[in-house]
Amino acid sequence: MTATVLDRHIAARDGLKLYIRDSAPDAGGTPVVCLPGLTRNHRDFAEFADRLAPARRVVSIDMRGRGFSGHDPDWTHYTVPQEIDDILAVLSALQIGRAVFLGTSRGGIQTMVLAATQKDLVAGAILNDIGPALDMRGLKRIGGYVTAKTVFSSWEEAISALKQSDASQIANLDDAGWEAYARRLFVxxxxxxxxxxxxxxxGRAFARDMENAGAADLWPLFDALGTSPLLILRGENSDLFAPETAEEMARRHPDAELVTVKDRGHVPFLDEPECIASIDRFLARIP
Known part of the structure; x- marks a missing residue:
C-alpha cells in the first residue's frame, strides 16, 4: 500500500514559509517529527519516512534558510531559539501535541531544548550523532564548509569532492550510495x-556561534529528557560526538539504548542495518 505524502508550506510566526514533508498524515498513533542537521534538509529522512509508511506518520521540517524553506533576510535569526519557535508553529498548524522526535546533529539539540521547555511534547527521542558535549574537531570541520559557497560544474565533480572530504568519516559506501548522498546535500x-x-x-551565524561553542553546557538540556525513551545513535567514525559522551548519556539516562553505527561518521544515514533494527525496536514501544 502506497502512503500519502503531502508537500506543505507553513508560515512561521514572522511569516517566513517553512517547508514540511508530511508522510502518511492520516496514520494513527504517535507521529515521528524529524529535525535535520545544520545544513541538511527533509531529504535525509525521505527513505526513513517511506519505510515507516503507511503505519506511522512522519513529518520532516526544513528549517528556515535550508532546503525548500524560505531564506531569512536577517541572518542573525539563524539561531536555535528561533528554530524552536518555528518547530512549535509547525506542530501547532499540524495539530501535533505529542511526538517522537528524531533529531540529527543540530536537530538533536533542538530535541533536547524541546524536552526542557515543552516536556509533554516529547514522547521519545532519537538522537542521531549528537549529545550535550561537542568535539571541537567536528565543529571546526563543519565550520570549514558551512562558511563557503560550494558550486560544482557536474554531479560527477560534486560526488568526487564529497568522497574526498568525507573519506575519514564514511567507509563501505558504493557508487550508488555516494550519489544518493550527494543528491541529498546538493541541488x-x-x-x-x-x-x-x-x-x-x-555560515555567518555558525561562525558567530563558534565563539562560544566551547563554553556551552548542554547537559541540563539532556537531563530534561527525563525518563522518556531514548535511542542514541553514534557514528563509529564521528568527529563531533565522542564515544565517552555517548557512554555517559547512556549511563545517566534510565531508559536509553546506545547503538554504534559501523563505517559511519557524522552522521549515520539511518538506512544502516543497525539503525533500522534499533529504530524499529524503539518505535514498537511507542505505538
Missing amino acids: ESEEGKIANEYDPGL
Whole structure:
C-alpha cells in the first residue's frame, strides 16, 4: 500500500514559509517529527519516512534558510531559539501535541531544548550523532564548509569532492550510495550548476556561534529528557560526538539504548542495518 505524502508550506510566526514533508498524515498513533542537521534538509529522512509508511506518520521540517524553506533576510535569526519557535508553529498548524522526535546533529539539540521547555511534547527521542558535549574537531570541520559557497560544474565533480572530504568519516559506501548522498546535500540549478542548498547567511551565524561553542553546557538540556525513551545513535567514525559522551548519556539516562553505527561518521544515514533494527525496536514501544 502506497502512503500519502503531502508537500506543505507553513508560515512561521514572522511569516517566513517553512517547508514540511508530511508522510502518511492520516496514520494513527504517535507521529515521528524529524529535525535535520545544520545544513541538511527533509531529504535525509525521505527513505526513513517511506519505510515507516503507511503505519506511522512522519513529518520532516526544513528549517528556515535550508532546503525548500524560505531564506531569512536577517541572518542573525539563524539561531536555535528561533528554530524552536518555528518547530512549535509547525506542530501547532499540524495539530501535533505529542511526538517522537528524531533529531540529527543540530536537530538533536533542538530535541533536547524541546524536552526542557515543552516536556509533554516529547514522547521519545532519537538522537542521531549528537549529545550535550561537542568535539571541537567536528565543529571546526563543519565550520570549514558551512562558511563557503560550494558550486560544482557536474554531479560527477560534486560526488568526487564529497568522497574526498568525507573519506575519514564514511567507509563501505558504493557508487550508488555516494550519489544518493550527494543528491541529498546538493541541488542543480537551471544553468546546470550543482550547489549546496542553504542560505550563505547560515555560515555567518555558525561562525558567530563558534565563539562560544566551547563554553556551552548542554547537559541540563539532556537531563530534561527525563525518563522518556531514548535511542542514541553514534557514528563509529564521528568527529563531533565522542564515544565517552555517548557512554555517559547512556549511563545517566534510565531508559536509553546506545547503538554504534559501523563505517559511519557524522552522521549515520539511518538506512544502516543497525539503525533500522534499533529504530524499529524503539518505535514498537511507542505505538
